[in-house]
Amino acid sequence: MISIAREITPPSFAAYLELGCLSAARPGELDALRWPWVRFEDDEIEIREQWNVKVRKFTEPKYGPYTIALVGRARRLLSNLPRDSVESPFVFITNRGHHYTPSSRHHHRNRVRCSVGLPDMTLDLATRHYFGSYALNVLELEPHVIAEQLGHRDGGRLVVELYGHPDKARARRRIREAFDTVGNVTPLRIAKDETA
Numbered sequence: 001m002i003s004i005a006r007e008i009t010p011p012s013f014a015a016y017l018e019l020g021c022l023s024a025a026r027p028g029e030l031d032a033l034r035w036p037w038v039r040f041e042d043d044e045i046e047i048r049e050q051w052n053v054k055v056r057k058f059t060e061p062k063y064g065p066y067t068i069a070l071v072g073r074a075r076r077l078l079s080n081l082p083r084d085s086v087e088s089p090f091v092f093i094t095n096r097g098h099h100y101t102p103s104s105r106h107h108h109r110n111r112v113r114c115s116v117g118l119p120d121m122t123l124d125l126a127t128r129h130y131f132g133s134y135a136l137n138v139l140e141l142e143p144h145v146i147a148e149q150l151g152h153r154d155g156g157r158l159v160v161e162l163y164g165h166p167d168k169a170r171a172r173r174r175i176r177e178a179f180d181t182v183g184n185v186t187p188l189r190i191a192k193d194e195t196a
Helices: 002-008 011-023 027-032 072-079 102-116 123-137 143-150 157-163 168-182
Strands: 044-047 050-052 057-059 066-069
Touching: 002 011, 002 102, 011 027, 011 072, 011 102, 011 123, 027 050, 027 102, 027 123, 066 143, 102 123, 123 143, 123 157, 143 157
Parallel strands: none
Antiparallel strands: 044 066, 050 057
């Protein structure tokens, strides 16, 4: 999906889509993301605002401001992002120099989605849910760690309910590996109840 986005959309939107997958930031939060909030020196991104389409202005994120990890691949992506001559504080800007909004990114998202043959889905499903599932099943991160990146305040409950679709074969493999690494276990002696 991202390689197709690089071919058929502006560099800013391809990077937007990729950062969404690497960071789990909500689309409205990426719409509002500003360069001063990308702290390269700390490998962190501050999520301070979102573009709220309902009220057509910037508001706090759903659960309030939070900070996310800037992973190496995302760091390289942002470091190499072309910065147009347009002076804009926003990380992702349209060809006209404005921050993205749902209407300005819909065209690009739809072209990518159709090109790779995906059914109609929200941008959240394509990026945020991807991150949650990848972090849980492939990276095998704990739900409470993933919840921190998602900006949740529930200790990982929502990750397990919504984003965690554990791979059953992977779960069985992990169980076998855990037992194999423990080695031979000495069976416990069965104590007989002498009073019976």
